[in-house]
Amino acid sequence: MTDPGSTGVTVLGLGAMGSTLAATLLDAGHDVTVWNRSPERAAGLSARGAEAAAAVGTAVAAHPLTVACLLDHASVHETLDPVIAGMRGSTLLNVTTTTPNEARELDTWAAGHGVRYLDGAIMATPSMIGTPEASILYSGSAEVFADLRPVLDRWATSTYDGEDSGLASLFDLAMLSGMYTMFAGFLHGAAMAGSAGMTATEFAARATPFLSAMTFAFAHDAAVVDGGDYTVAGQQSLDFSDLSHIVRASEEQGVAPVPVAAVQELISKQIAQGYGAEGFARIYESLRTDRT
Ligand code: FVH
Numbered sequence: 001m002t003d004p005g006s007t008g009v010t011v012l013g014l015g016a017m018g019s020t021l022a023a024t025l026l027d028a029g030h031d032v033t034v035w036n037r038s039p040e041r042a043a044g045l046s047a048r049g050a051e052a053a054a055a056v057g058t059a060v061a062a063h064p065l066t067v068a069c070l071l072d073h074a075s076v077h078e079t080l081d082p083v084i085a086g087m088r089g090s091t092l093l094n095v096t097t098t099t100p101n102e103a104r105e106l107d108t109w110a111a112g113h114g115v116r117y118l119d120g121a122i123m124a125t126p127s128m129i130g131t132p133e134a135s136i137l138y139s140g141s142a143e144v145f146a147d148l149r150p151v152l153d154r155w156a157t158s159t160y161d162g163e164d165s166g167l168a169s170l171f172d173l174a175m176l177s178g179m180y181t182m183f184a185g186f187l188h189g190a191a192m193a194g195s196a197g198m199t200a201t202e203f204a205a206r207a208t209p210f211l212s213a214m215t216f217a218f219a220h221d222a223a224v225v226d227g228g229d230y231t232v233a234g235q236q237s238l239d240f241s242d243l244s245h246i247v248r249a250s251e252e253q254g255v256a257p258v259p260v261a262a263v264q265e266l267i268s269k270q271i272a273q274g275y276g277a278e279g280f281a282r283i284y285e286s287l288r289t290d291r292t
Helices: 017-028 038-049 056-062 073-080 100-112 141-152 167-194 199-212 216-227 244-252 257-271 280-287
Strands: 009-012 034-036 065-068 093-094 116-123 135-140 159-160
Touching: 009 017, 009 056, 017 034, 017 038, 034 038, 034 056, 038 056, 056 073, 065 073, 093 100, 093 141, 100 116, 100 135, 100 167, 116 141, 116 167, 135 141, 135 167, 141 159, 167 199, 167 244, 167 257, 199 216, 216 280, 244 257, 257 280
Parallel strands: 009 034, 009 065, 065 093, 093 116, 135 159
Antiparallel strands: 116 135
16 A cells, blocks of 8 residues: 555444444545445545445455454444455454454455454443544554554554454453453442542542553553562562452442452462462462463
8 A cells, every 4th residue: 555545444233332443444545345234324524535345245346455353253244244355455443342252253255255353342432532642552464554544543552462363352451451440440449438438539539640640650560560570579578469358348338349259259369378478469360260
């Protein structure tokens, strides 16, 4: 792709994210063909200059690059299985959220049909697309990533994570796992404080600076994990980290202790194995079920 502005792109899936990706390309001067299972969702993009294809086969034949931004792995197959044989020689960029193994399966399946594949994991909301805050991870063929770069960079900061097409998804989901468990912990705390009448808004005002300040410990715990020595000085020990009093307090207040009880379970597992004197970061070992 030598002239990025002239690259024609087909976008399949015009939900909140697919519509935004298509609109961003239109604004940048690309020829864009769109298709959506419910055709009425293409109207706004048609008015802005996109070609709305009535059939998915027509859409994928329109350009050498097809972007799939659908609901999930199953919907990618449901949409493309009937037309993949006709896509030989073209490129499929899948930015639909999948598991790593689902991304790998799509890569193998596309390759089996002579279709070049790149997997993408969008770490942004639709309103962030096209702004410096947006980030999209990619993995799979380095050659395809390099070829598509002028298009990809329209949307976000593009990061290439390697030839294994499952990696973008893995790193995205790993980050989301951290985010959702953090939010669950925050909301559990809000429920505990709420049992005494504090509003969630008041709790957020108190929790935000405290929790933000605690993130400095990520780098410290990471260094301990990477060093593999959980006896390094300066760590809070697992014995000291016993959270059963928080679990009890939560129950006493009539609040389900689920998030904190899950952490306590990870701690207890290490203590039961005789590691109580070692550092809190050792719960990493409770999580690595592939190593036990
Ligand atoms: N929106 C966001 O903030 C997040 C950011 C991180 C990445 N996600 C992922 O992006 C994929 C698409 O997300 P979306 O926000 O566009 O999702 P929806 O607005 O719900 O639109 C879903 C589209 O998928 C179509 N669809 C659903 N099932 C099928 C199917 N079986 N066959 C064909 N198309 C299907 C749906 O079509 P319709 O319901 O309008 O007919 C929408 O076009 C997603 O993987 C996020 O995890 C976005």
